[in-house]
Amino acid sequence: MRIRASRSVSLFTGATVSAVVLATVSGCDSQRAAAGGDTDVLTDRARQVAAAWDGSAAAAAWQAGYYPLGEAVQLPRGGLRSQADKQAYENQNFVLRGELPGAGPKDGQVTWAGDGSLTRPLVGANEAYRALVGTRIGGEPRLTVTGAELGEMTMATSRGPATVPAWLFTLDGYATPLKQAAAVPSKTPPAPIKAARDIPGYPLNRLVEIAADGRSVVVVALDGGCDEGPEVDVLETRGTVVLSATVKDHKSSGTCTKQARMQQVTVELARPVGGRVLLDARTGQPIPHKGTRGISSPPNRS
Numbered sequence: 278m279r280i281r282a283s284r285s286v287s288l289f290t291g292a293t294v295s296a297v298v299l300a301t302v303s304g305c306d307s308q309r310a311a312a313g314g315d316t317d318v319l320t321d322r323a324r325q326v327a328a329a330w331d332g333s334a335a336a337a338a339w340q341a342g343y344y345p346l347g348e349a350v351q352l353p354r355g356g357l358r359s360q361a362d363k364q365a366y367e368n369q370n371f372v373l374r375g376e377l378p379g380a381g382p383k384d385g386q387v388t389w390a391g392d393g394s395l396t397r398p399l400v401g402a403n404e405a406y407r408a409l410v411g412t413r414i415g416g417e418p419r420l421t422v423t424g425a426e427l428g429e430m431t432m433a434t435s436r437g438p439a440t441v442p443a444w445l446f447t448l449d450g451y452a453t454p455l456k457q458a459a460a461v462p463s464k465t466p467p468a469p470i471k472a473a474r475d476i477p478g479y480p481l482n483r484l485v486e487i488a489a490d491g492r493s494v495v496v497v498a499l500d501g502g503c504d505e506g507p508e509v510d511v512l513e514t515r516g517t518v519v520l521s522a523t524v525k526d527h528k529s530s531g532t533c534t535k536q537a538r539m540q541q542v543t544v545e546l547a548r549p550v551g552g553r554v555l556l557d558a559r560t561g562q563p564i565p566h567k568g569t570r571g572i573s574s575p576p577n578r579s
């Protein structure tokens with residue numbers, strides 16, 4: 278099996294957005310020890326993950342299932358018009374002024390152009406609305422939902438662009454609806470390799486997006502309080518793209534805490550992702566797509 282490894286990484290240094298607690302980090306000494314580990318450890322682990330997945334039952338299940346790799350929510354045509362509306366959306370601050378449809382169809386078709394279709398369970402309008410709202414109640418600013426109907430949207434998936442059933446929510450003041458995918462994703466197959474607990478770095482937090490041409494991916498990586506930023510290595514095979522996240526450098530002094538910062542990293546690929554599965558080397562599992570809500574946009578690079 279021919280494996281191609283690359284270290285072509287573009288880091289958005291200004292995209293630090295929040296802090297999260299990491300119970301596995303216990304101070305600068307342990308972080309330095311991890312970062313100082315031989316890079317061959319990461320390469321060997323990536324090869325093990327790729328070998329375990331290539332040709333496996335898990336890979337076959339992934340290729341046959343419905344796994345969204347794009348945003349489950351699509352804003353009205355032209356986007357949200359005001360900063361207040363954008364803030365309301367980011368804060369999941371919605372209010373319902375109207376009635377939502379009752380029980381709809383239990384199942385719907387996810388369709389790929391030239392690649393068949395798959396029947397998947399559908400969430401109802403009320404459940405989809407609750408996903409939009411989250412746990413926030415009240416406050417300003419807010420977006421007003423006046424109704425909904427079942428329709429369709431196109432989104433990126435592990436098998437390419439797909440037409441999926443979606444709830445089309447009418448927003449007060451907007452001529453076109455906000456769309457939310459209604460099809461329930463397939464269950465992620467069990468990884469054919471166990472997670473590694475003793476290799477440098479942290480698991481990748483999420484997949485943000487795949488470029489339109491498939492030649493790069495944006496992921497969220499973590500670095501600690503004493504680090505100079507994350508690095509992401511990529512190892513490509515015919516069936517997989519394995520990403521290994523670690524930290525670039527460490528500050529020579531200072532006190533570390535059990536916190537890590539989340540940063541967006543763009544990883545360049547030797548060829549388009551296509552139908553290959555994107556994997557995290559540390560966990561051995563597909564990198565979850567969680568969208569961009571709560572993650573600041575990277576600065577423009579012209």
